[in-house]
Amino acid sequence: MVPAEALAGLGGVALFAAPGAGLAEILPAVRELPAGRRLAYAYLLGVGWTAGVLYALSHWLAVPLRAPAILTVAALPVAAGAFSWLRRRVSHRLGRRGRRLLVQWLALAVGGLVSFGLLCDALTNPLTDWDGRMTWSAQARYVRSEGTVHPAALSQRGWYLSHPWYPLLMPVAQVAVLEVTAAEPDLHAFRAMYAAFFPAWLLLIYGGAEKLAGRSAAAWSALAAALLSFPAFAGAGGAASAYSDLPLACFFGGGLLLLLTARPSPSAGVAAGLLLAAAVLTKAEGEIYAPVALGLAAIFPLLRGRGRSRRRRALLLAVVPVVFAWILLHSWRARVPESFESFEQATSWSLLWPGIVTRIPLLAAKARSEMVYFPDWGLFWSAAPLVLLAGWRGLRRRPALPLGLATAAPLGVGWIYATVSLRPEFVVGSTWNRFLVQASVPLFVLFAMALRDLLRRTAWVPRPLRG
Amino acid sequence: MARIVLLGIRDKPAIVLSFAGKVLRAVALAVLGVSLLAALPLTALRVGKRVYDATRLAGEDHRGARLRVLGAPAVEALEVIRRAVPPDGEYLLVDGGHEWQGATYWVRFELAPRKAWYVGRLEEMTAPSHAAWSLPPGPRWVVVALPHAPAVLLDRDDFLRRMEPLHGPG
Numbered sequence: 001m002v003p004a005e006a007l008a009g010l011g012g013v014a015l016f017a018a019p020g021a022g023l024a025e026i027l028p029a030v031r032e033l034p035a036g037r038r039l040a041y042a043y044l045l046g047v048g049w050t051a052g053v054l055y056a057l058s059h060w061l062a063v064p065l066r067a068p069a070i071l072t073v074a075a076l077p078v079a080a081g082a083f084s085w086l087r088r089r090v091s092h093r094l095g096r097r098g099r100r101l102l103v104q105w106l107a108l109a110v111g112g113l114v115s116f117g118l119l120c121d122a123l124t125n126p127l128t129d130w131d132g133r134m135t136w137s138a139q140a141r142y143v144r145s146e147g148t149v150h151p152a153a154l155s156q157r158g159w160y161l162s163h164p165w166y167p168l169l170m171p172v173a174q175v176a177v178l179e180v181t182a183a184e185p186d187l188h189a190f191r192a193m194y195a196a197f198f199p200a201w202l203l204l205i206y207g208g209a210e211k212l213a214g215r216s217a218a219a220w221s222a223l224a225a226a227l228l229s230f231p232a233f234a235g236a237g238g239a240a241s242a243y244s245d246l247p248l249a250c251f252f253g254g255g256l257l258l259l260l261t262a263r264p265s266p267s268a269g270v271a272a273g274l275l276l277a278a279a280v281l282t283k284a285e286g287e288i289y290a291p292v293a294l295g296l297a298a299i300f301p302l303l304r305g306r307g308r309s310r311r312r313r314a315l316l317l318a319v320v321p322v323v324f325a326w327i328l329l330h331s332w333r334a335r336v337p338e339s340f341e342s343f344e345q346a347t348s349w350s351l352l353w354p355g356i357v358t359r360i361p362l363l364a365a366k367a368r369s370e371m372v373y374f375p376d377w378g379l380f381w382s383a384a385p386l387v388l389l390a391g392w393r394g395l396r397r398r399p400a401l402p403l404g405l406a407t408a409a410p411l412g413v414g415w416i417y418a419t420v421s422l423r424p425e426f427v428v429g430s431t432w433n434r435f436l437v438q439a440s441v442p443l444f445v446l447f448a449m450a451l452r453d454l455l456r457r458t459a460w461v462p463r464p465l466r467g
Numbered sequence: 468m469a470r471i472v473l474l475g476i477r478d479k480p481a482i483v484l485s486f487a488g489k490v491l492r493a494v495a496l497a498v499l500g501v502s503l504l505a506a507l508p509l510t511a512l513r514v515g516k517r518v519y520d521a522t523r524l525a526g527e528d529h530r531g532a533r534l535r536v537l538g539a540p541a542v543e544a545l546e547v548i549r550r551a552v553p554p555d556g557e558y559l560l561v562d563g564g565h566e567w568q569g570a571t572y573w574v575r576f577e578l579a580p581r582k583a584w585y586v587g588r589l590e591e592m593t594a595p596s597h598a599a600w601s602l603p604p605g606p607r608w609v610v611v612a613l614p615h616a617p618a619v620l621l622d623r624d625d626f627l628r629r630m631e632p633l634h635g636p637g
Contacts, residue, residue, distance in 0.1 A: 001527065001528075002528045005529055113514050117513065117518055126532050128536060130569060134569065142579055144580070145555070145579075146580070153580070186533055224502070227510050229506075229510065383502040389495070390492045391495070455496075457492055461496065
């Protein structure tokens with residue numbers, strides 16, 4: 001890498017972090033989070049806002065996806081955030097923080113090192129993954145060339161494209177980076193933007209887990225997540241690739257966690273809505289996960305007695321951006337002539353029954369073989385079920401049910417997809433790991449809840465490790 | 468005495484369960500510990516390699532990176548095609564390998580935003596039992612994507628001429 005190109009990559013990250021910081025400032029629920037988590041939410045909100053608004057402007061108003069529009073869209077929350085900050089005239093309180101635990105330092109160090117390694121890779125090497133080149137970045141090149149989310153290759157029938165009906169949030173984000181940095185067509189300046197999702201993912205996991213399981217279990221869980229190779233380095237769905245699965249996991253998990261807080265404020269509702277709207281526009285599965293998250297947030301008050309009206313308000317505010325995103329997606333897709341054809345060619349719903357039963361042994365064996373593949377997951381999937389089982393008492397707390405259902409949603413979608421697929425083994429082999437990533441945020445929070453119980457009940461673990 | 472014995476018998480399941488719980492917790496924590504330790508070397512290796520590469524390759528621009536990753540012949544072939552087909556142009560794409568090898572995906576990505584019209588697999592087009600085929604009208608250029616070699620650019624007529632002795636077009 002040369003400095004100018006490295007700066008372009010880092011500038012791409014800043015392009016989203018800056019408007020996200022503005023949004024975080026004007027949304028008290030995010031503003032009041034500790035610095036690391038605030039930064040993670042800011043980044044996710046920045047990507048969701050900037051790419052989502054550009055997507056809508058290009059589709060409905062034919063606004064060209066060029067630097068002036070991109071910078072204007074990004075500048076709006078920056079200005080609003082600056083105005084809010086000046087009006088409040090208070091600096092962020094540095095919350096009283098106890099001494100960090102050893103395991104917190106460990107998680108921070110490992111997470112930081114892995115993120116740094118990913119950034120080095122993103123700035124040094126061009127894109128070499130499969131789906132990134134086959135679908136997402138190829139689409140981004142067509143979108144950038146014509147400056148619209150309706151390039152001829154997508155809107156005219158017959159051109160050779162993979163999955164032209166896939167939503168374009170991440171390709172639009174790529175275009176935003178490349179246009180603002182005036183990058184040459186072959187410059188991989190957008191890769192750092194994908195790499196930045198990894199620390200955001202870790203911080204989401206730590207934040208969600210800390211709230212429900214305390215610092216020690218949260219740090220152990222974040223450490224376990226940071227040491228997984230697949231979400232970080234996999235060329236087929238990790239942060240090192242240009243796949244949309246990790247961004248989807250962050251948008252879905254981040255939105256869900258905001259809605260599952262004990263008494264969500266209206267601003268938490270708005271932030272969650274923006275993230276879930278981004279999930280809808282990131283990948284086809286997001287269309288399912290966003291309503292799932294909203295539904296779980298809606299049933300959560302049935303499990304908790306307090307704060308129902310407050311939760312209802314937050315939920316209503318979250319629904320608005322999601323509905324908006326859904327309308328945008330379907331209205332955009334209506335102009336894509338080859339909608340769903342790639343999916344329809346690869347699947348048959350007639351296989352669902354009795355396949356959902358008869359295919360269990362085949363799919364389970366294949367899924368298991370993916371999960372025990374050491375270079376991708378190490379021994380994590382051998383340890384995780386044991387931790388969940390041994391720490392089952394920790395899962396008796398109320399948030400465990402919605403978190404469990406939220407974990408089940410991506411896995412269920414993946415299972416059904418494999419069941420109705422004409423090539424089930426191939427589908428499990430190429431998608432199951434990515435569905436695990438999509439489910440990872442609620443799953444790791446559940447893991448932390450069980451681990452907390454486990455650590456509490458195990459007297460022989462040295463105190464510095466238990467917290 | 469009998470009462471104590473009776474209590475002992477009654478408590479046995481609880482004692483057994485408690486012991487089993489302790490064992491399960493110990494095993495779970497041990498396996499988790501092993502899994503974290505086992506992941507450390509691989510993670511360190513992966514991070515180390517990336518940081519080392521970034522240091523080693525400092526000063527290499529994206530063109531150099533592309534040459535390093537794709538190889539000079541592939542980059543040269545792609546540049547020839549890019550010069551022949553303008554960015555808003557179109558071309559016919561033939562798969563010189565198998566779908567799972569992805570050659571057409573990589574060539575399409577490298578040539579985007581030029582629009583590709585997929586023609587088919589070379590192997591099927593040249594098979595003795597092939598069905599009749601013809602090139603779609605329009606694009607002048609045919610690009611053959613090969614999995615282990617640089618992409619080949621052919622003029623439409625040239626492509627048809629070369630296919631003739633190989634049983635095509637029908």
